[in-house]
Amino acid sequence: MVSTNLRKGIFARIKGSNTRSYTRLIGTLIAVLLALLLGGIVISIAGANPIEAYGVLLRGAFGSTYALSETLLRATPVLLAAIGLSISFRSNLTSIGAEGQIIIGGITSCLAGLLLPTFIPAIVRIVLIMFFGFLGGALYGIIPGFLKAKWNISETIVTIMSNYVAINVLSYLLNGPMKEVDSFYPQSAQLDDALWLPVFIKNTRLHIGLFIALAFVVIYYFFMFRLPIGFKIRAVGYNASAAEYAGVKVSASIVLAMALSGGMAGLAGTMEVFGVHHRLYNDFAAGFGFDAIAVALLGRLHPVGIVVASIFFAALQVGSGAMQRAVQVPTTIVYIIQGLLIMFVCMDKLLSNTIQQLSLKYREKKRGA
Amino acid sequence: MDVDNSMNDVPVIDMRHITKRFGTFEANSDISLDVYCGEIHALLGENGAGKSTLMNVLYGLYKPDEGEIYLHGNKISFSSPADAINNRIGMIHQHFMLIPTLTVVENIILMSKTTSKFHLNLKTECDRLTEIIQKYGFKIDLMATVSDLSVGEQQKVEILKMLYRDAEVLIMDEPTAVLSPNEVEELFIILREIVDDGCAVIFISHKLWEVMRISDRATILRDGKKVTTVNTADCSKEDLANMMVGREITLHYEKPEIEIGEPMLQLENVCLNSDDGISVLKNINLTVRQGEILGVAGVDGNGQQELADVIHGMRKVSSGTVKVAGSDTTNCSPQTAIDCGLAHIPEDRHKRGSILEFTVAENIAMINVDKAPFTHKGIYYPQNAQKVAHRLKEEFNIRCNSVNAEMNTLSGGNQQKVILAREIYRNPKLLIAAQPSRGLDIGATESIQQLLIDKRTEGMAILLISSDLDEVLAISDRVIVLYEGEIQGEFIPGEKTFTEIGLMMTGSSSEERNSTRHGVH
Numbered sequence: 001m002v003s004t005n006l007r008k009g010i011f012a013r014i015k016g017s018n019t020r021s022y023t024r025l026i027g028t029l030i031a032v033l034l035a036l037l038l039g040g041i042v043i044s045i046a047g048a049n050p051i052e053a054y055g056v057l058l059r060g061a062f063g064s065t066y067a068l069s070e071t072l073l074r075a076t077p078v079l080l081a082a083i084g085l086s087i088s089f090r091s092n093l094t095s096i097g098a099e100g101q102i103i104i105g106g107i108t109s110c111l112a113g114l115l116l117p118t119f120i121p122a123i124v125r126i127v128l129i130m131f132f133g134f135l136g137g138a139l140y141g142i143i144p145g146f147l148k149a150k151w152n153i154s155e156t157i158v159t160i161m162s163n164y165v166a167i168n169v170l171s172y173l174l175n176g177p178m179k180e181v182d183s184f185y186p187q188s189a190q191l192d193d194a195l196w197l198p199v200f201i202k203n204t205r206l207h208i209g210l211f212i213a214l215a216f217v218v219i220y221y222f223f224m225f226r227l228p229i230g231f232k233i234r235a236v237g238y239n240a241s242a243a244e245y246a247g248v249k250v251s252a253s254i255v256l257a258m259a260l261s262g263g264m265a266g267l268a269g270t271m272e273v274f275g276v277h278h279r280l281y282n283d284f285a286a287g288f289g290f291d292a293i294a295v296a297l298l299g300r301l302h303p304v305g306i307v308v309a310s311i312f313f314a315a316l317q318v319g320s321g322a323m324q325r326a327v328q329v330p331t332t333i334v335y336i337i338q339g340l341l342i343m344f345v346c347m348d349k350l351l352s353n354t355i356q357q358l359s360l361k362y363r364e365k366k367r368g369a
Numbered sequence: 370m371d372v373d374n375s376m377n378d379v380p381v382i383d384m385r386h387i388t389k390r391f392g393t394f395e396a397n398s399d400i401s402l403d404v405y406c407g408e409i410h411a412l413l414g415e416n417g418a419g420k421s422t423l424m425n426v427l428y429g430l431y432k433p434d435e436g437e438i439y440l441h442g443n444k445i446s447f448s449s450p451a452d453a454i455n456n457r458i459g460m461i462h463q464h465f466m467l468i469p470t471l472t473v474v475e476n477i478i479l480m481s482k483t484t485s486k487f488h489l490n491l492k493t494e495c496d497r498l499t500e501i502i503q504k505y506g507f508k509i510d511l512m513a514t515v516s517d518l519s520v521g522e523q524q525k526v527e528i529l530k531m532l533y534r535d536a537e538v539l540i541m542d543e544p545t546a547v548l549s550p551n552e553v554e555e556l557f558i559i560l561r562e563i564v565d566d567g568c569a570v571i572f573i574s575h576k577l578w579e580v581m582r583i584s585d586r587a588t589i590l591r592d593g594k595k596v597t598t599v600n601t602a603d604c605s606k607e608d609l610a611n612m613m614v615g616r617e618i619t620l621h622y623e624k625p626e627i628e629i630g631e632p633m634l635q636l637e638n639v640c641l642n643s644d645d646g647i648s649v650l651k652n653i654n655l656t657v658r659q660g661e662i663l664g665v666a667g668v669d670g671n672g673q674q675e676l677a678d679v680i681h682g683m684r685k686v687s688s689g690t691v692k693v694a695g696s697d698t699t700n701c702s703p704q705t706a707i708d709c710g711l712a713h714i715p716e717d718r719h720k721r722g723s724i725l726e727f728t729v730a731e732n733i734a735m736i737n738v739d740k741a742p743f744t745h746k747g748i749y750y751p752q753n754a755q756k757v758a759h760r761l762k763e764e765f766n767i768r769c770n771s772v773n774a775e776m777n778t779l780s781g782g783n784q785q786k787v788i789l790a791r792e793i794y795r796n797p798k799l800l801i802a803a804q805p806s807r808g809l810d811i812g813a814t815e816s817i818q819q820l821l822i823d824k825r826t827e828g829m830a831i832l833l834i835s836s837d838l839d840e841v842l843a844i845s846d847r848v849i850v851l852y853e854g855e856i857q858g859e860f861i862p863g864e865k866t867f868t869e870i871g872l873m874m875t876g877s878s879s880e881e882r883n884s885t886r887h888g889v890h
Binding site for chain 1: 392681683702703704707713715720721722723724725726727731734735736737738739743744747748749750751
C-alpha cells in the first residue's frame with residue numbers, strides 16, 4: 001500500500017473521493033487555519049497586529065465592489081487554468097506547464113485578433129479567437145502528452161522546460177515580428193476594441209471571462225463524471241494498467257487529457273489578453289499558471305473546491321496591497337502564507353487523522369469522567 | 370537438545386490475553402499463545418482471523434491494548450521491531466525484505482551486528498556465514514546477486530539472515546505461498562533442522578496439509594479469537610478445517626458430465642519474446658471448448674501471466690495465432706478481445722483487476738463503460754452502474770457498506786467477488802481465471818471454485834491459471850503444466866501423482882529423471 005502511494009504523485013493521492021470527502025474537507029480547512037496562524041506569527045514578527053492586518057486584507061479583497069471585482073478578475077484566469085490542470089492531475093499526469101500554455105494561448109489568440117480580416121463580424125471573430133487560443137494551448141499541451149504516451153518521457157520535466165521555451169518565444173516575438181510599430185516597449189499593437197471582452201460592472205475591469213471560466217467548471221464536472229471518456233481518464237489516472245486491461249486506450253487518453261488541460265490554459269491566456277490588457281506584453285501571464293497548480297491542489301481537483309480556492313488565492317494577493325498600505329506589512333508575506341498553505345495541504349491526511357484521534361481521546365476521557 | 374525436555378521448560382514466547390483494537394474493531398481479543406523451543410508452532414486461520422496482527426504485536430510493530438508478553442518467563446514490551454530483533458526474534462514476511470541489486474552476503478549483514486563496528490570485512494562475515502550454511506546444509510552462493518536468485522533461494526537468504534542475527538524465534542508469514550512443491554520440501558527440512566537445534570518456529574498458514582505435515586502444535590484463530598491449541602498429530606485435516614472455518618466444509622466438488630461444445634479459445638504455435646529478446650512463451654498450442662475447464666498448473670513466473678496477456682491483447686505475440694470464440698484476435702487490442710466475448714479475472718486484483726480508489730459500482734462499470742446500460746446516447750449514468758452493482762452485490766453476496774464504497778474499503782475476498790461478478794455477469798464465451806482464489810480464505814475459495822464449476826456446466830469455456838495445485842486438480846477437466854513458457858504435458862486430474870506433477874512443474878522430463886536416478890545409484 002505504501003509503495004503504491006509513493007509511486008503515485010501527490011496529485012494522485014489528493015484526488016477527491018465520495019466516501020471520505022468530509023474528513024478531507026476538514027483536513028483542508030485545518031491546513032488553511034494553520035497557514036493563517038503561522039502567517040499571523042510572521043506578521044507580528046514584521047511588527048503589525050495580525051488580526052488587524054488580516055482585517056485590512058479581507059477588506060482590501062472584498063470590502064467594496066471594486067475590491068471584489070479585482071479579486072474576481074484575478075481569480076478568473078487561475079480558475080480556468082486550474083480546472084484544466086485538474087484534468088491532467090486526475091489522469092495522474094503531474095503537469096507544471098500551465099504557465100507556458102497560457103502564454104502560447106495568448107500568442108495564438110492575439111495573432112488571430114490582429115490578423116483576422118475586419119469584415120468578419122466581431123462576435124464571430126471573438127469565437128474564432130477563443131478557438132485559436134484554446135488550440136494554441138492544446139497543441140502546446142499535446143507535445144508533453146505525446147512524449148509521455150509514446151516514450152514515457154516525464155511530463156513534469158517536459159512541461160517545466162516548455163514554460164521557459166514559451167516565455168522566450170513570447171519575448172522574441174515582442175522584440176521582433178510582433179512588436180508594435182514605433183513603440184519603445186516590447187509589446188504588440190493594441191487589439192481592435194470591438195474584440196475586447198465586455199466589462200459587465202461599470203467602472204471596474206471585470207469582464208465576461210469570469211462566466212466563461214464558470215461555464216468551464218460545469219463542463220469539467222460533466223466531462224469528468226458524466227461522459228465515458230472522463231470516466232476513462234479518471235481510470236487511467238488511478239491505475240493505468242487496470243484501465244488498459246479494461247479496454248481503455250491509455251496513450252490516447254493521456255494525450256487527450258494533456259490537450260484539454262493545455263487548451264483551457266490557452267483560453268485563460270486569451271482572456272487575459274482580450275479582457276484585461278488588450279494587447280500582448282511580456283509579463284501578461286504573471287505566474288497564473290503556477291498559482292493554478294496550487295489552486296488545483298487546494299481545491300482537491302473538485303469543481304467547487306477549485307472555485308473557492310481560486311477566489312481565496314486571488315483575495316490574498318489583491319488584499320495584500322491594502323495590507324501593505326495600512327499596516328506596513330510587505331505584500332510578500334502573502335507568498336509565505338501561500339507556501340505554508342501548500343505545505344499543510346500536502347499533509348492534510350495527517351492533520352485530519354490527528355484531529356480524529358484527539359476527538360476520540362477527548363470523548364473517551366469524557367466518558368471516563 | 371531433546372524436544373520433550375524443552376517442552377517442559379519455560380516457554381520461550383508466552384503471550385497472555387492479548388487484545389488489540391483498531392478503532393472499535395477488535396483484531397485480536399484475549400488471545401494467549403505459548404511457544405516452546407524445539408517446536409514448530411503453526412498459527413492457522415483464515416484471512417482476517419488476526420494471525421498477522423498477533424505476530425505484529427509480538428514483533429513490536431503494534432502495541433497491544435491489553436495483555437502481556439513474556440520471553441523466557443521475563444515480561445517484555447517491545448516498542449519497535451529493532452527491540453524484537455535484539456531479543457532474538459526474527460520475522461520473515463511474505464514479501465521478502467531484500468535489496469535485489471546487492472549480493473547475498475551484503476543483504477545479510479545489512480542492519481545486522483557485524484564483527485567490527487567501524488570496519489567492514491566481507492571475508493570475515495563470509496566465514497561466519499559459511500559456518501551456518503554448512504551446519505544447516507544450505508546450498509547458496511554468498512556472492513550471488515539477489516536478483517539472480519529464484520524465489521526459493523531468496524527465502525533461504527531471509528532465513529540465513531535471521532540465523533546470522535542469532536534469532537531464537539523465527540516467525541514465518543505464509544512462507545510456502547511462492548514456492549514449488551519441491552522447494553517446499555527443502556524448506557521443511559531446513560525448518561526441522563533449525564528447531565532440532567533448539568530454536569522455535571512460528572509458522573503462519575492457512576494451508577491445511579502443510580500445517581499437518583510440518584507443525585508440532587497448532588493454534589487456530591477465528592474472527593480475532595483463539596479457538597484452541599492442538600497437537601497436530603492428534604487431529605485430521607478435516608478437524609483443523611472445521612475449527613478454522615467454524616462449519617463443515619467440502620473439499621470435493623461434484624462435476625456433472627456434459628457435452629463439450631465449440632472451441633472458444635485456440636492458440637496455435639504462439640511464441641512471445643520479452644522486450645530484451647528472451648523467449649517467454651514457446652510454441653503454445655491449446656484449445657478450450659465450451660463446457661470445460663482447462664487448468665494451467667505451474668510455479669509462478671513460468672509464463673502464466675504472459676499467456677493471459679497474449680489472449681487479452683495486452684501483449685503482442687512474436688508469432689502464432691490467437692482465436693477467441695472463432696475470430697482471429699492475434700495482436701488485437703484488449704477492447705477487441707472483450708468484444709469477441711473474453712472475460713478475464715486477472716492474477717493481480719489490485720494492479721490489474723480493479724481500481725482501488727473507484728467505488729464498487731465504478732469498478733463494475735469499468736469494462737464496457739461506454740455501452741449500455743452504463744451509457745445512453747453518449748452520457749454516462751452513474752445510477753445505472755449503481756443499479757447493476759446492487760444486483761450483483763445481492764447475487765454474489767458481496768459484503769460492502771454500499772455500492773458507492775471505495776473498493777479499498779472491501780476485504781480481499783470481497784474485492785475478488787466484485788471482479789468475478791463483473792466478469793461473469795456479462796456472460797462471456799471465454800473466461801480466463803488467473804489465481805482466482807489467491808489469498809482468499811477457505812469459505813470464499815470454496816464459493817468461487819463452485820461458481821467456476823457451475824459456469825462450466827452452463828457451457829462457458831474456462832481457462833484456469835493457478836499455482837495452487839490443489840485448486841487446479843480439484844476443478845479442472847484437463848490440466849496442462851507450464852514450465853519456462855513451455856507446455857510440459859497434458860493430463861486429466863487423477864492420472865498423475867503429486868510427485869510426477871511436481872517434477873513436471875520444475876521441468877524435469879521423465880528421461881532426465883531416469884538418468885539422475887542412475888547417477889545416484
